[in-house]
Amino acid sequence: MMRGMLGVFTELDSTVEAIEELKQKQLGEVTAYSPTPRPELEQAIDPPQSPVRKFTLVGALSGAIFGYWLAIWGSEYWPLVVGGKAISTWIPYTVFGFEVMVMVGALSTVFGMFYLAGIPRLTTTVGYDARFSASHFGVWCECAPEKLAAVESILRRHGAVEVRGER
């Protein structure tokens, strides 16, 4: 069974050093916590680029198509015939295409963020500490039981103010 070790830090540079050593020694899956986005932590973790934009693109295109379709279908089904004018015209219907594109695109972006970030989640207790939302930084390393001691040693050596094992 996988378990993990959580280190609570007060300093950003100590946190970065601990992450880098844990990653270098490949002791387990490392998660960093911080009260605010810090580029230093992202650089240390070196994750792939966020694919949220794909959700945005698909949502926006779907929304634009739906917006145009709604206006065109509604006009053709309930035609308001005004002398000499087309029943469906793309210029005024661009308003619907645009507005629905923005609405669906933005909502699908938020959905993508939730999906990729793994929220909503029911519990924050495992591998988390309430201080991470206030002023402390954190490192959670999920690893095999036999590696816990090594992880603990690294976290303590880099100045963690508290280290605890969790599962």
Place this chain on the structure above:
Amino acid sequence: MAQIAHPDAPRRPNIASADIQLPAVKDYDQVDREILQILQPTKAWFGGLLIALTCLAFGILSWSYQIHEGLGVAGYNPPVMWGVYIITFVFWVGIGHAGTLISAVLYLFRAGFRTTIYRAAEAMTVFAVMTAGLFPIIHIGRPWKFFWLIPYPNWRMLWPNFKSPLVWDVFAITTYLTISTTFLFVGLIPDIAVLRDREKNPLRKHILSALSFGWRNSEREWRHFARAYLFLAAFSTPLVLSVHSIVSFDFALGIAPGWHTTIFPPYFVAGAIFSGFAMVWTIIIPMRRWFGLRHYVTLNHLDASAKMVLFTSIVVGCAYVAEFFIAWYGGVQYEQDYFWNRVFGQWWWAAWIMLTCNMILPLSLFSQKLRRNPTWLFILSIFINIGMWFERFVIVVPSLSHDVEPWQWSSYVPTWVDYGLLIGSFGWFFMWFLLFIKQLPIMALAEIKEIIPPKMKQTDSHHHGGH
């Protein structure tokens, strides 16, 4: 090793700290402590809420009376069948524009002065659009049939006209309310997590846990959050421009004198930003004083926003002048007569309130001393709010009362019901705002922390004689 910026070294440009420093804010704990102390109710807050609820009660009374007696109790007098309700609708939609401008457009432009004011502006946007949305429902007279405004296909012989700007408006306002609320809520999630982690009451903790969606401040969450926030800002930017353009089409696609003009979309957008910023001042300047937040919303921030107000005032002033010029240059007698009547005739008092408040008084902002004087900015914001309400009055009423047919020229006098609903709208808006500031952080904790240098062991060793 990942690059660690020394606190004293110039930091890499990011959105929160692009051109802003908060020297009086030393660490993350101070941010939480000082901003979350606003959540404690005070006597002044209860007093403010009581005033807001009294205004709202007057509005509810007026509306109830109108529902019972019919729309005739409002001041409508044919052909002036748009009055205070439509004026107030456009006014509140305009107020709602600064929120998204500050949170989205200034975000994309890396304008750091937005950081400490954007949450208040976003909340203001949501509540202003909620307020605006009530007025078409009040205006139709039979509010229980409001869903007829929604152009969904149906079998009741209500054929939606997708070429009507009124139908465009329904889509624009609905999208704007949805996206503004989403933008506000997404930005709040990390801050709700802060409240959750500090909360001792189990019931409130459960509610805050649900509202924060189990947010844990992990690097993975922040990475996707930052990306999503960027795309939301990118969507919101053209949305800001589109919504008030579409509201302006409600007028510009009509053929009444003074309405049928292509200048309306940029004119309305500039006016909306102008009035929205004024309302931000009306809200934020007392708050920074009452809650001791002068070191968050600094004079530099107010100075920067004053330049924005000055710029939009000049744009709006140019639009006013261009309207007169085109009426003269176009040579259309009805237009010329209408504009003369607007400024020197029947409606001179409304037009001069508008011109004084929106064109003349904001010129004071060329003075740096006045740009950095919060008392003057607050007073000016009240004048601008009044001026922008009268701008919409001047657009709506004179055109309808002085149309191309002299035999139907008329006048318009609002009744106590109109005024009651206008006052009630302010009560409704400020009730929501006052409730908001006592439940959720009025400044973005996470973004302000981004500006504050993080604690470093290297710094500590310097402080402890490490030199």
